[in-house]
Amino acid sequence: MTHGLTDTAAHDPVATGVWFAPGRVNLIGEHTDYNDGFVLPFALPQRAVVTAAPATGARSRVRSAQEAEPVEFSAVTATPGDVPGWAGYVAGTCWAFREAGHPIGEVDLELDSDVPVGAGLSSSAALECAVGVALADLAGIEPGRTELARIARRAENEFVGAPTGGMDQMASMHGRAGHLVFLDTRDDTVELVPFDLHAHGLELLVIDTRAPHAHADGEYGARRADCERAARELGLPALRDATTADLDRLDDDRIRRRARHVVTENHRVLAVVELLSTGADPRDIGPLLDASHTSMRDDFEITVPHVDVAVEAAREGGAVGARMTGGGFGGCVIALCEASGTGRVVAAVESAYAARGWTAPAVFAGTPSDGAGRLS
Ligand code: ADP
Ligand code: MG
Numbered sequence: 001m002t003h004g005l006t007d008t009a010a011h012d013p014v015a016t017g018v019w020f021a022p023g024r025v026n027l028i029g030e031h032t033d034y035n036d037g038f039v040l041p042f043a044l045p046q047r048a049v050v051t052a053a054p055a056t057g058a059r060s061r062v063r064s065a066q067e068a069e070p071v072e073f074s075a076v077t078a079t080p081g082d083v084p085g086w087a088g089y090v091a092g093t094c095w096a097f098r099e100a101g102h103p104i105g106e107v108d109l110e111l112d113s114d115v116p117v118g119a120g121l122s123s124s125a126a127l128e129c130a131v132g133v134a135l136a137d138l139a140g141i142e143p144g145r146t147e148l149a150r151i152a153r154r155a156e157n158e159f160v161g162a163p164t165g166g167m168d169q170m171a172s173m174h175g176r177a178g179h180l181v182f183l184d185t186r187d188d189t190v191e192l193v194p195f196d197l198h199a200h201g202l203e204l205l206v207i208d209t210r211a212p213h214a215h216a217d218g219e220y221g222a223r224r225a226d227c228e229r230a231a232r233e234l235g236l237p238a239l240r241d242a243t244t245a246d247l248d249r250l251d252d253d254r255i256r257r258r259a260r261h262v263v264t265e266n267h268r269v270l271a272v273v274e275l276l277s278t279g280a281d282p283r284d285i286g287p288l289l290d291a292s293h294t295s296m297r298d299d300f301e302i303t304v305p306h307v308d309v310a311v312e313a314a315r316e317g318g319a320v321g322a323r324m325t326g327g328g329f330g331g332c333v334i335a336l337c338e339a340s341g342t343g344r345v346v347a348a349v350e351s352a353y354a355a356r357g358w359t360a361p362a363v364f365a366g367t368p369s370d371g372a373g374r375l376s
Helices: 087-099 123-139 145-160 167-174 216-234 245-249 253-277 282-298 305-316 339-355
Strands: 017-026 041-054 060-064 071-073 107-113 179-184 189-194 202-208 321-325 332-338 362-365
Touching: 017 123, 017 167, 041 123, 041 167, 060 087, 071 087, 087 107, 087 123, 087 145, 107 123, 123 145, 123 167, 145 167, 167 179, 167 189, 179 253, 189 253, 202 305, 202 339, 216 245, 216 253, 245 253, 253 282, 282 305, 282 321, 282 332, 305 321, 305 332, 305 339, 332 339, 339 362
Parallel strands: 060 107
Antiparallel strands: 017 041, 041 107, 041 179, 060 071, 179 189, 202 332, 202 362, 321 332
């Protein structure tokens, strides 16, 4: 499969092969996706890899290197509720594939992934998208990247039952090395924005705080409800349509702050895209990353001490900009750093954690990488 496919096309079914899809990290644009807003993620080098072939038995079978037992299910008949646990992401993708009008046969799948699970780097979307591109090639069709992302999202929302937006799957499908995926979640239009860190002597560190996720699901639902209420009170289809002036029309302080985060975050995404697509020094986005964090901390109230401490320490260690990334209440922090200064940033975060008796975070370089495809 090559990049940029948009039309459904046919090719000869593939007998067997190996496909991959990456995890993702969001550079900026947090909690904007369910408000019809803008996000700016990129695909990571960490990926799920799947070896797939038509089934040798009567039913489908999936094995994961990260799970003890294989799971059997029917790719041809499974519907939501039939396959619990991790294999639901896989069976769900088969189901959503059929729901989209693409008949498939039973399959044998072997999965392996180095995307950290539950860190907010979208190990789930990596799994779904890897299975999605494999199913497309096995069936001999090219549904296009956006349609495959929608199929994968449907698996997660309706089969697994996780009410997430569409950013993760779109980033995993549309990612490109050296680029960000600028996504308008209102109509799923995608623009690739150059983000060649190494050419500018920069590195983007991903700091997995390994903070315990507490109440994340309930808080996510509460933020969604607050945003819907704000849009309703303003008489707008979604907060995407609100302006800064509209915020004064919201009486409740909490609702106004929630809305202010979404409105200003959308502005920050557009400002980052403007800077990077007009050839500015990527260092210039640092203040926007910092402002995004402050907004998540004070207005949206989705940060936790592990995250705030990592952001503060990264800045003190010389980061050009730093913010929490992902849904919040734990997960990862990103820090834009001089390539020559990453050691100082990591040391600052590690010593801030050690001083509090916290487990050291896991840190790796987030390099914008290619989206899903076939390996062999
Ligand atoms: P995230 O996507 O942020 O990593 P999620 O809770 O959305 O976290 O998805 C994590 C779930 O995805 C795991 O609990 C597991 O069910 C499934 N998963 C991810 N990677 C694998 C894998 N390599 N093998 C089996 N299941 C996986
Ligand atoms: Mg996920």
